[in-house]
Amino acid sequence: MKFQLLKGMRDLTPEQAMKKQKVIGVIRSVFERYGFAPIETPALESFDMLSMKEGGDAIRREIYNFRDQGNREIGLRFDLTVPLARFMSNNPNLPKPFKRCAIGDVWRYDNPQAARWRQFTQADIDTIGSPSVMADAECVAAVIDALERVGLKDFKVRVNNRKLLENVLIGCGVNKERIFSVFRVIDKMDKIGKNGVDEELKKLGIDAGRIFSFLGKDISQLEKFQGCDELEEFSGAMESFGMKDRIKIDLALVRGLEYYTGNVFEILSSLSVSIGGGGRYDKMMAAYGAGDFPAVGISIGIDRLLELLPDDGKKTPAKVFIATIGDVQKEALSIASGLRKGGISTVAELIGRNIKKQLEYADSLKIPYVIVIGPDEVGKKTAKVRNMETRKEEDVAFADLPKYLG
Amino acid sequence: MKFQLLKGMRDLTPEQAMKKQKVIGVIRSVFERYGFAPIETPALESFDMLSMKEGGDAIRREIYNFRDQGNREIGLRFDLTVPLARFMSNNPNLPKPFKRCAIGDVWRYDNPQAARWRQFTQADIDTIGSPSVMADAECVAAVIDALERVGLKDFKVRVNNRKLLENVLIGCGVNKERIFSVFRVIDKMDKIGKNGVDEELKKLGIDAGRIFSFLGKDISQLEKFQGCDELEEFSGAMESFGMKDRIKIDLALVRGLEYYTGNVFEILSSLSVSIGGGGRYDKMMAAYGAGDFPAVGISIGIDRLLELLPDDGKKTPAKVFIATIGDVQKEALSIASGLRKGGISTVAELIGRNIKKQLEYADSLKIPYVIVIGPDEVGKKTAKVRNMETRKEEDVAFADLPKYLG
Numbered sequence: 167m168k169f170q171l172l173k174g175m176r177d178l179t180p181e182q183a184m185k186k187q188k189v190i191g192v193i194r195s196v197f198e199r200y201g202f203a204p205i206e207t208p209a210l211e212s213f214d215m216l217s218m219k220e221g222g223d224a225i226r227r228e229i230y231n232f233r234d235q236g237n238r239e240i241g242l243r244f245d246l247t248v249p250l251a252r253f254m255s256n257n258p259n260l261p262k263p264f265k266r267c268a269i270g271d272v273w274r275y276d277n278p279q280a281a282r283w284r285q286f287t288q289a290d291i292d293t294i295g296s297p298s299v300m301a302d303a304e305c306v307a308a309v310i311d312a313l314e315r316v317g318l319k320d321f322k323v324r325v326n327n328r329k330l331l332e333n334v335l336i337g338c339g340v341n342k343e344r345i346f347s348v349f350r351v352i353d354k355m356d357k358i359g360k361n362g363v364d365e366e367l368k369k370l371g372i373d374a375g376r377i378f379s380f381l382g383k384d385i386s387q388l389e390k391f392q393g394c395d396e397l398e399e400f401s402g403a404m405e406s407f408g409m410k411d412r413i414k415i416d417l418a419l420v421r422g423l424e425y426y427t428g429n430v431f432e433i434l435s436s437l438s439v440s441i442g443g444g445g446r447y448d449k450m451m452a453a454y455g456a457g458d459f460p461a462v463g464i465s466i467g468i469d470r471l472l473e474l475l476p477d478d479g480k481k482t483p484a485k486v487f488i489a490t491i492g493d494v495q496k497e498a499l500s501i502a503s504g505l506r507k508g509g510i511s512t513v514a515e516l517i518g519r520n521i522k523k524q525l526e527y528a529d530s531l532k533i534p535y536v537i538v539i540g541p542d543e544v545g546k547k548t549a550k551v552r553n554m555e556t557r558k559e560e561d562v563a564f565a566d567l568p569k570y571l572g
Numbered sequence: 573m574k575f576q577l578l579k580g581m582r583d584l585t586p587e588q589a590m591k592k593q594k595v596i597g598v599i600r601s602v603f604e605r606y607g608f609a610p611i612e613t614p615a616l617e618s619f620d621m622l623s624m625k626e627g628g629d630a631i632r633r634e635i636y637n638f639r640d641q642g643n644r645e646i647g648l649r650f651d652l653t654v655p656l657a658r659f660m661s662n663n664p665n666l667p668k669p670f671k672r673c674a675i676g677d678v679w680r681y682d683n684p685q686a687a688r689w690r691q692f693t694q695a696d697i698d699t700i701g702s703p704s705v706m707a708d709a710e711c712v713a714a715v716i717d718a719l720e721r722v723g724l725k726d727f728k729v730r731v732n733n734r735k736l737l738e739n740v741l742i743g744c745g746v747n748k749e750r751i752f753s754v755f756r757v758i759d760k761m762d763k764i765g766k767n768g769v770d771e772e773l774k775k776l777g778i779d780a781g782r783i784f785s786f787l788g789k790d791i792s793q794l795e796k797f798q799g800c801d802e803l804e805e806f807s808g809a810m811e812s813f814g815m816k817d818r819i820k821i822d823l824a825l826v827r828g829l830e831y832y833t834g835n836v837f838e839i840l841s842s843l844s845v846s847i848g849g850g851g852r853y854d855k856m857m858a859a860y861g862a863g864d865f866p867a868v869g870i871s872i873g874i875d876r877l878l879e880l881l882p883d884d885g886k887k888t889p890a891k892v893f894i895a896t897i898g899d900v901q902k903e904a905l906s907i908a909s910g911l912r913k914g915g916i917s918t919v920a921e922l923i924g925r926n927i928k929k930q931l932e933y934a935d936s937l938k939i940p941y942v943i944v945i946g947p948d949e950v951g952k953k954t955a956k957v958r959n960m961e962t963r964k965e966e967d968v969a970f971a972d973l974p975k976y977l978g
Contacts, residue, residue, distance in 0.1 A: 168861035169621035169658045171614065172646060177659050180609035180672070187600075187610060194593075198889035199912040201919035203586035204593060208577065208691050209615065209648075209677065210636070215575035230616070232638035235681055240578060242615075252575045253583050261936040263922050265888075266586070271615065275641055285614045296922035300901055304922070311912070406902045407909055455574035482671075483604035495706055496812045503813050506605040506717070513607035516669050516702035516710070530667040 174276065174284030181481050186287070186472055189316050190269055193289050193466065196312040200304060202267035202291045207249040209271065213239040215252055218454070230273050242273035246290045247450075247463060254294055254456035262295030262459060269468075283469060288442075292463030294451060299396050302429045302446055303403030305464045309433065309442070310412050312466070317475060320436035323412055325400065326419035328426050328445070329393030330385075334417065337391065338376045346424060348372065352381075353420035356438070381417045388417075393428070400429050425450050431464055435474050442466040479532065486571055487528040488514040491521055491540030498539060501549070501564060508568035528554060535571055580682065580690030587887050592693070592878055595722050596675055599695050599872065602718040606710060608673035608697045613655040615677065619645040621658055624860070636679050648679035652696045653856075653869060660700055660862035668701030668865060675874075689875060694848075698869030700857060705802050708835045708852055709809030711870045715839065715848070716818050718872070723881060726842035729818055731806065732825035734832050734851070735799030736791075740823065743797065744782045752830060754778065758787075759826035762844070787823045794823075799834070806835050831856050837870055841880050848872040885938065892977055893934040894920040897927055897946030904945060907955070907970060914974035934960060941977055943968075 171177065178186060194204075217225045231241035243249050246268045254264070269289040276282060291308055293301040306323055313321055331352075332345050340348050351366045358366070360378070367374040380388075385401075388394045397415060404410045421430040421443055428446030435441055444464030451459040486505055488498045498514040505512040513533065515524050521538070528536045538550045547564045551571070562570045577583065584592060600610075623631045637647035649655050652674045660670070675695040682688055697714055699707040712729055719727055737758075738751050746754050757772045764772070766784070773780040786794070791807075794800045803821060810816045827836040827849055834852030841847055850870030857865040892911055894904045904920040911918040919939065921930050927944070934942045944956045953970045957977070968976045 167624065167859065168661050169618060169624075171658075171662065172616055172618060172644065173642070175614040175616060177614070177662065178610075178612035179663065179666075180611055183610040183612050186612070199915065199917045201888060201890040201917055203888045203890075204584075204589040205586055206584035206589050206592070208581040208583070210578055210581060210679070210691065212575060212578060218573065218575075227641065230640060232640075234578075234636060234638075235633065236579070238578065252577075255574050256577065256583065257585065260585075261933055265919065273616070285616065293922065298901075298922050298924070300905060300920075301922045304905070304920075307909075403902070403905060406905045453573065482607060482609045484607040484609075495704075496809070499706060499710070499809060499812045503713075509605065511605045511607055513671065514706075514710075516699065516704050516707045518704070527667055 172284075176283055181477065181479070182472075184480055184483065185475070185477060186468065189472060189475065190287075190289065190468065192316050193312045193468075194267070194269060196315055197267040197289070197291050197308055200265070200291070200308040200311075202265045202308065204267045204269070205250075205253060206268070206270065207243070207246075207253055209242055209273075210240050211243055211249060211252065213241045216241045216243065216248060218248075228275055230275055244272055244274050246270060246272065246288055246465070247292070247447075248454075250290075250292060250294075250463075251450055251454035251456055254451055254459070255454050258457060263301065264294040265291070266294070267291050287468040289466040289468055290444075290463060292461060294456075294461045295459045296462075297448070297460040299399040299429065300403055302462045303400055303407065305444065305462055306400075306404065306413075306431055307407040307409055309464050309466060310409050313433070313441075313471070316471070318435070318441075318471065321412070321441065322414045322434050324414050324416045324419045324432045324434055325397065325429060326415065326417055326421075327393040327397045327429050329428060330388065330391050330397060331393070331417060331420070333391040333393055334380045334388065335377065338373070338380060340372060340377075344370065344372075348377075349420045352377075352418055353422060355418050383417070385415055385417075396428055421445055428462075433464075433466065437474070439470060439474065440467075441470045441474070482513070482531045482533060483511045484513040484531065484533045485510055486512045486535045486537060487524075487531075487533045488512065489521055489524040489528070489536055489538045490515045490518070491538065494539050494541060494544050497544050501537065501539070501567060504564075505568055505571065508572050510568060510571050537567065578690075582689055587883065587885070588878075590886055590889065591881070591883060592874065595878060595881065596693075596695065596874065598722045599718045599874075600673070600675060602721055603673040603695070603697050603714055606671070606697070606714040606717075608671045608714065610673045610675070611656075611659060612674070612676065613649070613652075613659055615648055615679075616646050617649055617655060617658065619647045622647045622649065622654060624654075634681055636681055650678055650680050652676060652678065652694055652871070653698070653853075654860075656696075656698060656700075656869075657856055657860035657862055660857055660865070661860050664863060669707065670700040671697070672700070673697050693874040695872040695874055696850075696869060698867060700862075700867045701865045702868075703854070703866040705805040705835065706809055708868045709806055709813065711850065711868055712810065712819075712837055713813040713815055715870050715872060716815050719839070719847075719877070722877070724841070724877065727818070727847065728820045728840050730820050730822045730825045730838045730840055731803065731835060732821065732823055732827075733799040733803045733835050735834060736794065736797050736803060737799070737823060737826070739797040739799055740786045740794065741783065744779070744786060746778060746783075750776065750778075754783075755826045758783075758824055759828060761824050789823070791821055791823075802834055827851055835868075839870075839872065843880070845876060845880065846873075847876045847880070888919070888937045888939060889917045890919040890937065890939050891916055892918045892941045892943060893930070893937075893939045894918065895927055895930040895934070895942055895944045896921045896924070897944065900945050900947060900950050903950050907943065907945070907973060910970075911974055911977060914978050916974060916977050943973065
């Protein structure tokens, strides 16, 4: 009987999983240096909670939702921000600002596409309870720091401000009620191009030319609009962090979600792949009963990021394989035990195959060193150590193995 | 609008989440030293796959299963072993033995009890493709090593062998068809006591006295029974690992699952709480179409383990809080940036509160050091550093802060 993965789901092999864990380890430690404290929330939440923000029916088609055996309507979380709001409302006494980090899986009933899975991993940081643009800058700085440390080159963070964009659009004659419709059209710029946006705005009866001329301006020309000060302050803070080169102010950046209220961010690779983003959302905590706390956050899409980073080709954590000739398994285990105590990842032969098969096994896993022991080696308490890359062998006393291989 | 957690679900606060991550980090690194390579499989699997092992209807009541929008019957994984079998069948070319580690969440629609949640975390290691008792011993050794390194005291691993128990029962006159019924009764020993087992066996028309006399014997008295050799070999291997003291052979140990075929293990705290277990399962891979590979594995229940370990009381990763007096936020960010580059977790004031409130905040998060800067300190490029435990203050030049606090 053979079973398959569900559509849109995937496994990670050791090669992929080790790469992912290494990247997450670096990101987590950077986030911790910025003082973001981890929390965990469950994968399952009530559907009422999950659907409040965006309205029930649209979200119902986009997430995994169902009734459990107790007939509760529940669903799998589709991001880490909505559960954060629920968490804050259930833990009202946490000291503010609350700087939280969450790295975890989320699920969406999307149509699977390239590099788009129905389960994926996000790494989020959010600061709840500070209205300061410094908090915005700190979130973005932490993400830039993390991405640099995992070895990503040539990425930028696009930045805009919702208030500024709204006020510019109003200045261009867009009615306040139609702001979000226009937002949605401008948001498609990357997909449908300037001509496409032009056409769609025309359909709404809006003069795209005027809007385009504003979107191309430098922020210094827009200082009369509310929101521009927040962008400028953000820019100054990024300079204090020594990270101004990573920032690109782009008045055409919208970011899909309606809940943003101030600066918004999008992390863009050199290939123009979005690796994540975020922004300020000052109204959401209150909407979830978590108190009237301003908030800002940013999220890295781990799966997208991993595709942009080179593979190191490791197939096992093991550095050493102990091959055995004859009945020396106990000695092999005892040598393995000593190496492991010295912090060296070790695999010992567990089948008793012939030596050729054992060496092929070590090779197939790309284990860098092989120790060969048989009755002779056990008698002399000295093993042959083979460097699998250079194919050179050396005799090493059992007692010296941890030092030699460490 | 306030939303609650679903029944049986819980959040982890920073205090709990940091403890959990620390423990998982140690366990993962020990597992890696033994050469177990991580894999990841998705939370959702087809219901056919999840239910094959135990039969559809019983499992339907115990897991989260539902139909997705494509009308597929799917469910959340309830352990990490069944998905491993599916993974092996989909990745037939992995070099064997395949030593895999998986740390992840699983879901069960249990009745919530103390320390029993509907989502919990397991840390598993399994070796696929070795029939050797050495592989059994290595799994148990890795778990003992990991538990010792996370600081658990006074635990034991109970060990038994399925073949031995089966043969002893047959020797006591139990019919082969009734072996599993008797297994299930003996398995309840901890819950219902010897008297309870006695009564239930009587109901099955079985002479409990004879069985009890065998279960109390030393293995040296049972050498004529098949399976005893595997227990003795296991015991010898644990001696090679220097871990024989952690092992307790207990002929009354059953372990619930029917798929075990050889040695079985249960990790027991000094309070007789089960923290996990496992065993050899030589038939399961073939049943899932993964080839005729013998297998052995063991699992740690992370949530149970965490309850047995002391809390360290940390509420944030931050070691340093930078308090500001007046308009010195940019200088605060620049000092924070320097400390973070030096690997010191730092939080800077992000609201501009009065100094008393800022110190209360640092205190409430138990941050060990506070740096106070105002216009004077910025002028002299020297900050006051307060040790929050001793309440002593010292003046430190800005440039020396990373060294002083490192």
